[in-house]
Amino acid sequence: MQVSNAEWSQTEQEIAEEVFKRAYEREINALIQTVCEKANSIAQPDDMWSLHDFLSARRHDVDGKYEYAYSSLLFVFAKLLKEGWLNLDELNGLSKDKLAKIAALARM
Amino acid sequence: MQVSNAEWSQTEQEIAEEVFKRAYEREINALIQTVCEKANSIAQPDDMWSLHDFLSARRHDVDGKYEYAYSSLLFVFAKLLKEGWLNLDELNGLSKDKLAKIAALARM
Numbered sequence: 771m772q773v774s775n776a777e778w779s780q781t782e783q784e785i786a787e788e789v790f791k792r793a794y795e796r797e798i799n800a801l802i803q804t805v806c807e808k809a810n811s812i813a814q815p816d817d818m819w820s821l822h823d824f825l826s827a828r829r830h831d832v833d834g835k836y837e838y839a840y841s842s843l844l845f846v847f848a849k850l851l852k853e854g855w856l857n858l859d860e861l862n863g864l865s866k867d868k869l870a871k872i873a874a875l876a877r878m
Numbered sequence: 879m880q881v882s883n884a885e886w887s888q889t890e891q892e893i894a895e896e897v898f899k900r901a902y903e904r905e906i907n908a909l910i911q912t913v914c915e916k917a918n919s920i921a922q923p924d925d926m927w928s929l930h931d932f933l934s935a936r937r938h939d940v941d942g943k944y945e946y947a948y949s950s951l952l953f954v955f956a957k958l959l960k961e962g963w964l965n966l967d968e969l970n971g972l973s974k975d976k977l978a979k980i981a982a983l984a985r986m
Contacts, residue, residue, distance in 0.1 A: 798923050805926055809917030815906050818913055822937055825930040 778840050785863040786843060793855040794836050801828055844868060848875030886948050893971045894951060901963040902944050909936055952976060956983030 778786065808821045835849065850856045851872060861869060886894065916929045943957065958964045959980060969977055 798926075802920050802923075802926055805929070806917050806920065809914045812910050812914065815910075818906075818910055818933070819937060821913070822930070822933040825926070825933065829927060829930055 778843075782864050782868070783840075785861065786840075786847075787838070789847070789856055789860050790836070790838055790843075792860070793850045797832065797850075797853075797855045801832070844871050845875060847872045848878075851876040886951075890972050890976070891948075893969065894948075894955075895946070897955070897964055897968050898944070898946055898951075900968070901958045905940065905958075905961075905963045909940070952979050953983060955980045956986075959984040 805821070805825065808817075808824065812818050812821065835846065837846070847856065847861065848871075851858060858869065858873060861872065864872075913929070913933065916925075916932065920926050920929065943954065945954070955964065955969065956979075959966060966977065966981060969980065972980075
C-alpha cells in the first residue's frame with residue numbers, strides 16, 4: 771500500500787488542515803484537563819514528580835505526532851483515528867483511496 | 879573560612895537532620911501549591927508547556943539542593959536560609975562557629 775506520496779488537491783489540503791487542527795485542540799484540551807486533575811490531587815512530593823514525568827512523556831508524544839507533512843499525513847490521521855481524536859466522517863472530502871488507506875492503517 | 883570539614887556532634891546531627899527535613903517540606907509544599915495554581919490557570923497549550931518547563935527546572939534545583947552530606951551542609955543551610963526556607967533560630971544548638979559561618983555564607 772503506497773501511502774507516502776499521495777497527491778493532495780487544494781480542497782483536500784483545506785479539509786486536512788482543519789481536521790488536523792481540530793484533533794490537536796481536542797487532544798490538548800483533554801490533556802489540560804488531565805493535568806489539572808493530577809495537579810489538584812497532589813498529596814505528596816512523588817505525585818508532583820509523577821505529574822512532571824507524565825508531562826514530559828505527553829509533550830514528547832504530542833510534539834512527535836502533530837507534525838503536518840503531506841508525506842506522512844495518512845499515517846498521522848490513522849493514528850489520530852485509532853486514538854479517538856478524530857473520526858472518519860470528518861475526513862469526508864478526501865479521495866476514497868485516501869480514506870480507505872487511513873481506515874486500513876488505523877486497524878493495524 | 880574553612881567550612882567543608884566541620885565536625886558534627888551527635889546533637890548537632892539530630893538538629894541538622896530535623897531542620898533539613900523541615901525546610902524540604904516547606905519548600906515542597908510551597909512548590910505543590912504553585913504547581914496547582916499554575917495548573918488551574920492553564921488557558922492555552924503554551925501555559926501547559928510552561929508548567930512542564932517550570933517543573934523541570936524546579937526538580938533539577940530541588941534534587942541538587944537537598945543532598946544531605948555533612949561536607950556541604952553549611953552551604954546548604956546558608957542557601958536555605960537565604961531563600962527563606964529556614965531561619966537561623968531553628969539552627970540553635972549548632973556550634974557558634976557553624977552558625978556564624980552559615981550566616982556569613984547566606985549574606986554572600
